[in-house]
Amino acid sequence: MPHVTFLDAITQALREEMERDSKVILMGEDIGAYGGAFGVTRGLRERFGADRVMDTPLAELALVGAAIGCSYLGLRPVVEFQFADFISSGFDQIVNFAATSRYRWGVGVPLVLRGPWGGGVRAGMFHSRCMEMWFVHTPGIKVVVPGTVRDARGLLKSSIRDGDPVLYLEHKYLYRRLKDDLPDQEELTPIGKADVALEGKDLTIVTYGAMRTACLEAARELERDGIRPEVVDLRTLVPLDRAAVIESVRKTNKLLIVHEDTRTGGIAGEIAVSVCEEAFEDLDGPILRVTAPDTPVPYAPTLEDYFLPRAEDVVKAVRKLAKY
Amino acid sequence: MPTEVKMPQMGESIYEGTITKWLKKAGDDVAKDEPLYELSTDKVDTEIPSPVSGRLEKIAVAAGKKVPIHTVVCWVEEGAPAAAPPSGVGGVVAGMPPVAPEQEPAAPPPAGEKPAPPPAPAKPVPEPAAPSAPSEHGGDGERVFASPLVRKIAREENVDLSQIQGTGGGGRITKEDILAYVESRKAGPAIAARPAAAPALAPAAAPPSEVAGAMAGRPAAGAAPAKPAIGRPGEVVPMSPMRAKIAEHMVMSKRTSAHVHTVFEVDLSKIWALREREKDDYERVYSLKLTFTTFFAAAAAEAIKEFPTLNSSVNGTNIILKREIHLGIAVALPDGLIVPVVKNVEEKSFLGLQRAISDVAERARLKKLTLDDVQGGTFTITNPGIYGGLFGTPIINQPQVAILGVGGIEKRPVVIDDAIAIRPMCHLVLGFDHRVIDGAVADQFMAKVKNVLQNWSLPIK
Numbered sequence: 150m151p152h153v154t155f156l157d158a159i160t161q162a163l164r165e166e167m168e169r170d171s172k173v174i175l176m177g178e179d180i181g182a183y184g185g186a187f188g189v190t191r192g193l194r195e196r197f198g199a200d201r202v203m204d205t206p207l208a209e210l211a212l213v214g215a216a217i218g219c220s221y222l223g224l225r226p227v228v229e230f231q232f233a234d235f236i237s238s239g240f241d242q243i244v245n246f247a248a249t250s251r252y253r254w255g256v257g258v259p260l261v262l263r264g265p266w267g268g269g270v271r272a273g274m275f276h277s278r279c280m281e282m283w284f285v286h287t288p289g290i291k292v293v294v295p296g297t298v299r300d301a302r303g304l305l306k307s308s309i310r311d312g313d314p315v316l317y318l319e320h321k322y323l324y325r326r327l328k329d330d331l332p333d334q335e336e337l338t339p340i341g342k343a344d345v346a347l348e349g350k351d352l353t354i355v356t357y358g359a360m361r362t363a364c365l366e367a368a369r370e371l372e373r374d375g376i377r378p379e380v381v382d383l384r385t386l387v388p389l390d391r392a393a394v395i396e397s398v399r400k401t402n403k404l405l406i407v408h409e410d411t412r413t414g415g416i417a418g419e420i421a422v423s424v425c426e427e428a429f430e431d432l433d434g435p436i437l438r439v440t441a442p443d444t445p446v447p448y449a450p451t452l453e454d455y456f457l458p459r460a461e462d463v464v465k466a467v468r469k470l471a472k473y
Numbered sequence: 474m475p476t477e478v479k480m481p482q483m484g485e486s487i488y489e490g491t492i493t494k495w496l497k498k499a500g501d502d503v504a505k506d507e508p509l510y511e512l513s514t515d516k517v518d519t520e521i522p523s524p525v526s527g528r529l530e531k532i533a534v535a536a537g538k539k540v541p542i543h544t545v546v547c548w549v550e551e552g553a554p555a556a557a558p559p560s561g562v563g564g565v566v567a568g569m570p571p572v573a574p575e576q577e578p579a580a581p582p583p584a585g586e587k588p589a590p591p592p593a594p595a596k597p598v599p600e601p602a603a604p605s606a607p608s609e610h611g612g613d614g615e616r617v618f619a620s621p622l623v624r625k626i627a628r629e630e631n632v633d634l635s636q637i638q639g640t641g642g643g644g645r646i647t648k649e650d651i652l653a654y655v656e657s658r659k660a661g662p663a664i665a666a667r668p669a670a671a672p673a674l675a676p677a678a679a680p681p682s683e684v685a686g687a688m689a690g691r692p693a694a695g696a697a698p699a700k701p702a703i704g705r706p707g708e709v710v711p712m713s714p715m716r717a718k719i720a721e722h723m724v725m726s727k728r729t730s731a732h733v734h735t736v737f738e739v740d741l742s743k744i745w746a747l748r749e750r751e752k753d754d755y756e757r758v759y760s761l762k763l764t765f766t767t768f769f770a771a772a773a774a775e776a777i778k779e780f781p782t783l784n785s786s787v788n789g790t791n792i793i794l795k796r797e798i799h800l801g802i803a804v805a806l807p808d809g810l811i812v813p814v815v816k817n818v819e820e821k822s823f824l825g826l827q828r829a830i831s832d833v834a835e836r837a838r839l840k841k842l843t844l845d846d847v848q849g850g851t852f853t854i855t856n857p858g859i860y861g862g863l864f865g866t867p868i869i870n871q872p873q874v875a876i877l878g879v880g881g882i883e884k885r886p887v888v889i890d891d892a893i894a895i896r897p898m899c900h901l902v903l904g905f906d907h908r909v910i911d912g913a914v915a916d917q918f919m920a921k922v923k924n925v926l927q928n929w930s931l932p933i934k
Binding site: 431432434472473 | 645647
């Protein structure tokens, strides 16, 4: 029985990195005494002290600004947003300051911005959104979106060791639903490398985050029809592992992109064009996508269920593409 | 909402039909009642007009596919097209020769018709996409629907895409299709090019005389059918629905009837002279070509009145003698033949008969026949003589019991009163079913036909 949850893996990564490097500090709202809104930092203040696990005011702009300052002084701050939605309050410091620092004067900002994102937990539009594309579109920030327990740990550790700002998004739907056994030895998952979650031959599904699970569920369903999709989990949106996507498309000749993010301006568009640019003549069908519609995340449970892409939506799209 | 265009029911006992050719492609404007596609059913081949004016949004059933009636075959987005395209644009109407030499590849297509070229890659791509011209179009000028991958494979393997029958959505050539083709080509040139649904060995070109209708060599209006081109040597091609139907029907007839043939030679001097004298007048006054076929039809009708067994059918041990004379006239088409029926010949004047024959023959070639036009025949006339054959031995068109074949008309020396004369002669062959017609009756019938023709006395106007 696997016992390590997605959330546990994040806590574990934080603890290991703090143990390894005394310069790693945590900053955030209610992360210390309370242990964080979801309990990710529970026990860390007791273990590492209030100097390294700092509670801050409810002011994201100040929080990010202070963290950037700490990084200039040699620390490696990991900032928690209670919900990734509220990152918008710290937007200016992130996109204008942290993201441009290395470009402006050659000084990197080793900063990790982490927070729970995504829907499916009946949290309404202010606590459920996918906001990754704001930052995908901002040169200078890496965007990391793990979809497995193992990657949650391995990617957070890599993010903390990275010399530049990293937005590390934790899907809150996976926090306690996803469980796995983790190897005891240390694992660093490279940033910018996609993972072939399932090998297949009939078409490629590219996805990330919680949709990895939905796509694998769809693949099990499709197997009964004899359709074998290859599922590629991006794991990182910036840098984007285009090579892995194209390699898979060259093998299967068809591409479906699945993301929980809303449709227009989602990563699907970027991937589709990249494939057309580099592998147009390997395509044996149109590039399709399954995404949320272009609306805020609804609060009503029935509407949220409709809004979020589900395995059955993926199955439908795959069948269409396979038949094409 | 686009209007759904459904497969129509072309007759009571017809439950499916094959779209033989799309006359419009997706994106084309189509006017109400303008032909959308050609349909082939067990009973009739025809063009199906669009129910509305608008733009052909999407084709759901590819050419060559057989689907049940009421199946949605395409969608037309309603709204008047900018200008109703002149007939012939966007699909040459079958049977009508193109007015000008075809120039479709060069003609600038309407906006949105041409597929966008692949986007320029960010980095130079070693091999720019340059689909080879022959792969772009099928033999009949239709665009072959194939993905970039398939086109690349076609280029690398030097495959003419028009040789492959697609099995994908909308008849698209899939990766599997072209790979299978390349594989089969490697295996040997004679392996099936088109993955046909049915085993489809085309019969070794049967002599025309073996096939009842291929005898309609000279249709009433006198146009010769185009040379058949069903495939290239070494290929195995599936039968068209019409061909399959002819094959089935002919074998069934041979199995059903005890075929006997009797041959008569007829001197057409009188008719020849009459026709020479009257044909210009006929054309001027009635806008009709005066054809030999009508003389033969009229003569047959006269003889049938005297020998009604020739106008019957068999039901078990009963012989059903028909009151009406519904005359089938075999008309050759470029890809087969069809036998439209002229109804109630017994009531028609010569002029009415000529008009009716010209009408059905013309509509047969334009594929505008209705189901009613091809049903109910009681006796058939066919014309195997057009290419110089002396005569043929036609197969009976079931459930009829007799068929009259008209051989070539040619001036020959004949002996008349111990003198040699030059006369336009013609062989008439009657194929009859010995189950109901004995040789004596058949010959008496033919003697009557011969008599009517040689001593023509009926008014023709």
